[in-house]
Amino acid sequence: MxxxxxxxxxxxxxxxxxxxxxxxxxxxxxxxxxxxxxxxxxxxxxxxxxxxxxxxxxxxxxxxxxxxAGRSNKAYKRNPFMALIPIGQDRGVVQLPFAVTTMKLLVNLKQKDLFINKIYKSFGVR
Ligand SMILES: Cc1cc2nc3c(=O)[nH]c(=O)nc-3n(C[C@H](O)[C@H](O)[C@H](O)COP(=O)(O)OP(=O)(O)OC[C@H]3O[C@@H](n4cnc5c(N)ncnc54)[C@H](O)[C@@H]3O)c2cc1C
Structure with missing residues (x-):
């Protein structure tokens, strides 16, 4: 909520x-x-x-x-829904705009550290 x-x-x-x-x-x-x-x-x-x-x-x-600077920006481009959900250490599910898959190659992208390092980096703390 x-x-x-x-x-x-x-x-x-x-x-x-x-x-x-x-x-x-x-x-x-x-x-x-x-x-x-x-x-x-x-x-x-x-x-x-x-x-x-x-x-x-x-x-x-x-x-x-x-x-x-007195300039206007173009409209914000909305993104389609996507989700990458690791389940345990070697499984998971990925929702893409066109399919839902358990393909390891995609699930593994987030498996290692749940993107925690990536997020810290984006905030400039690592
Ligand atoms: C269990 C869980 C897992 C998730 N996993 C992912 C994921 O893997 N990937 C992903 O991209 N997203 C994920 N999300 C979603 C993500 O956490 C949120 O979309 C994101 O945090 C939204 O950021 P925000 O800054 O809009 O809101 P928030 O992060 O909720 O920040 C709002 C802040 O405002 C503060 N606040 C509220 N009311 C007031 C007030 N009156 N005065 C002052 N401060 C106030 C709150 O305390 C909070 O710190 C997950 C969410 C949950 C719950």
Missing amino acids: PNSEFLQEHLSHVLTKDGYIKVNSKLEVRGQENHYALGDVADVGEGKLGYLAQQQGVYLAKTIIKSF
């Missing part, structure tokens, strides 16, 4: 009936100026996943930098 109760008092118009923050194609909060939302709490229209929240963050950073 989205943790957006704190918006109810003054900004209830930006919330969907399920409590997600309404955003337009550029991740701007609908009905507000200079407000943006991303990640799990935003009604972006793609999976609630960390790697997507990161992509939305990169997009928004670029959008804001461009806006300082």
